[in-house]
Every structure is written in C-alpha cells, then in structure tokens.
Amino acid sequence: MRLTILGRSPASPNPGEACAGYLVEAGGARVVVDMGPGVVAQLVARHHPDELDAVVISHMHADHMLDLVTLRYVYPWRSRPVDQRLRVVLPPGSAEQMLDLAKGVGSARHFEDCFRLSEHDGRAALAFGALSLRPVETQHYIPCWGFRIEAEGRRLAYTADTAPCPGLGDLADRADVLLSEATLRSLDEDAADPEPRGHLLPAEAGTAARDGGSGRLMLTHLPLNGDGSWARDAAAETFGGGVELAEPQRSYEI
Numbered sequence: 001m002r003l004t005i006l007g008r009s010p011a012s013p014n015p016g017e018a019c020a021g022y023l024v025e026a027g028g029a030r031v032v033v034d035m036g037p038g039v040v041a042q043l044v045a046r047h048h049p050d051e052l053d054a055v056v057i058s059h060m061h062a063d064h065m066l067d068l069v070t071l072r073y074v075y076p077w078r079s080r081p082v083d084q085r086l087r088v089v090l091p092p093g094s095a096e097q098m099l100d101l102a103k104g105v106g107s108a109r110h111f112e113d114c115f116r117l118s119e120h121d122g123r124a125a126l127a128f129g130a131l132s133l134r135p136v137e138t139q140h141y142i143p144c145w146g147f148r149i150e151a152e153g154r155r156l157a158y159t160a161d162t163a164p165c166p167g168l169g170d171l172a173d174r175a176d177v178l179l180s181e182a183t184l185r186s187l188d189e190d191a192a193d194p195e196p197r198g199h200l201l202p203a204e205a206g207t208a209a210r211d212g213g214s215g216r217l218m219l220t221h222l223p224l225n226g227d228g229s230w231a232r233d234a235a236a237e238t239f240g241g242g243v244e245l246a247e248p249q250r251s252y253e254i
Contacts, residue, residue, distance in 0.1 A: 001026040001131075001154045001254040003179070005246045006042040007034075008220040010183050011063040017248050018042055019063040020221055022158065022179070026151030027130025029053050033147060033158060036063045040070040042249065049074055053128040054087040056120075058160035059144035060094050068098075069105055072114055079113040088115045091145060092122050120145075136170050138162030141191070141198040146171045154254045157214070161221065163190070163197035164204055172212025177254050179246065180205040181221035182231050202231040206238030220246040 002025045007018025019036025023043070032043060032055045043049070049071060057065045068088065088111070090098065098117060102110035111117060120126055122145060125134040130152060135145040140161040148171060149156040157175035161183070162168050172178050183199035184190055190197045200208075202219060209217040217239050222231050228245045235243040 001149075001151045001156060002251055003156060003177070003254055004046070004251040005220070005248050006032070006039045007036055008222070008246045008248055009036070009038075009063070010221050010223055011061070012223065013038065014224045019067075020058075020160075021067070023047075024131065024149055024156065026154075029129030029131040029151070031056060031128050031131055031133065033133070033149075034058055034064045034160070035067045035071060037066050037070075039067045040074065043071075044074065049086050050084075052086060053131070054089055054126075056089045056126065056133060056147070057091060057094075058146065058158075059091055059140060059142055060097050061140075061142065061161070064160070068111065068115075069101065072110055075114045079109075082116065085114055085116040088117050089126060090117060090119050091143060092119050093143065095119060136167045138167040138171075139165035139196060139198065141196075148175070156254050159200075159205075161198060163199060164208070168200075168208050169212055172208045172214050175209075175212065175214040177216045177218055177252070178205075178209045178212070178214040179218050179220055180208065182219040182235065183221055183223070185223070185230070202235040202243075203238045206235035206240075206243065209235075209239050216244065217241070218244045218246050218252070 004023040006021035009017045009019045018038025020034040021039030134148045146160040157171040159180045182202040
C-alpha cells in the first residue's frame with residue numbers, strides 16, 4: 001500500500017501547501033481521501049481523475065471537500081455517460097449540501113454530470129478493488145468519519161478531524177500507520193467547555209497511537225512554521241517511539 005500526501009494543511013493553509021488530501025494506492029486501485037483546497041493541482045501532477053477508482057470525503061468542512069468544485073473543471077463541460085463518471089462517496093446526510101454548493105457555483109448539475117455521487121452509511125466498509133475503507137465516526141464540530149484502510153495485509157488509519165474519543169481508539173487499534181491530525185498547539189485553540197472539542201494536540205495523537213498499538217505515527221493537518229519539531233517532539237514523548245510529519249508531495253510505503 002502506498003500513501004501520497006497531496007495536502008496536509010489545516011483550514012488556514014501553511015504557506016505553499018494544500019489542505020487535506022491523501023492518495024492511497026494498492027493492488028492497482030487508487031482512491032483519494034478528502035479534497036481540500038489546492039489538492040486538485042497536486043493530484044493532476046500525478047494522475048488524471050479518470051485514473052482514480054473514487055474520491056471519499058470524511059466530512060463537509062471546506063478544508064476537506066471544497067476542491068470538489070475545482071475537480072469538476074478538469075472535465076470538459078458536458079455530461080459524461082454514467083459508467084464514465086468519477087465515483088465520489090460523501091458522508092451520510094450530505095447530499096443536500098452538495099446540491100446547495102452546486103447551485104452556488106452556477107448549476108444544480110455542476111457535479112452530477114461528471115460525478116457519481118453517493119453516501120456511505122457510516123459503518124459498512126467501502127471496497128475499491130484491493131482497497132477496503134471502513135468508516136469510523138470521530139468527534140468533531142460536525143459529523144465526521146475517519147477510515148481504517150486495508151489492503152494486502154496492511155492497515156492505514158486516517159483520523160480525519162477528531163478530538164479524543166472512542167472512534168480514535170478504534171482507528172489506532174493495531175494500525176501499521178496512524179495518520180493523525182494534530183491541529184492544536186494548545187487547548188485554548190479548541191472549543192471551550194461545555195462545548196465538545198474537535199481537534200487533537202500532538203501529545204494526544206501520540207497517546208492514541210501508543211494505546212492502540214500502532215506501528216508508526218504520522219502527523220498531519222497541523223499548522224507549521226519552521227520544522228514542526230514542537231509537534232513531533234510532543235507526540236514522540238507520549239507515543240514512546242519515532243514520529244513522522246506528513247510531507248507534502250511525498251509517498252510512503254505502508
């Protein structure tokens with residue numbers, strides 16, 4: 001299994017970087033998980049979207065899905081036959097939001113003429129050739145799902161956006177690689193009590209990886225100014241092992 005970081009930025013992008021977007025490949029299958037602003041430009045440097053099996057969206061915040069608008073412009077402005085449309089799998093209950101977004105950019109059919117839109121059910125695994133993606137609900141400000149991604153005996157867990165929660169433990173459980181958000185520098189940046197939190201400190205990502213027995217921990221979706229040692233060191237202290245920062249445009253073997 002191969003993971004390529006198309007974008008790792010949080011909602012406020014790091015200079016020169018795209019927001020959330022991850023290309024996962026195994027056994028000839030290719031799936032992009034999340035499509036934040038700037039991801040399409042990184043994707044088309046490697047693959048035309050016709051070479052993808054699907055795009056899967058974790059949740060409907062702009063930094064994880066807004067480049068679906070841009071992705072539509074990769075195609076000529078005409079309707080494609082149904083069997084040639086790119087499969088785009090959305091979170092449960094998001095169809096109306098996509099329709100509103102389509103109308104906002106000019107046409108109610110902005111997406112459906114080129115994409116096969118569907119929603120996952122929040123539980124059942126999605127199969128794309130050799131790749132299996134099982135959604136796991138996390139704790140965020142809106143409904144959000146991470147994914148346990150498996151192929152060829154290897155397991156990549158992607159947290160999407162989350163605070164500490166049971167779903168995070170499920171994702172980290174025996175993952176070969178835990179690709180974890182680490183958005184917060186301090187708890188003051190998250191929602192204050194009694195509102196539920198929505199993000200992780202790097203140290204919390206390390207704790208989840210340690211408690212779940214993850215083999216490797218890779219941090220993403222974090223603000224970076226400099227080398228990111230503040231995040232890597234904090235996560236390593238709780239994880240008890242080496243921690244990587246997801247590097248834009250780099251591919252990793254899982």
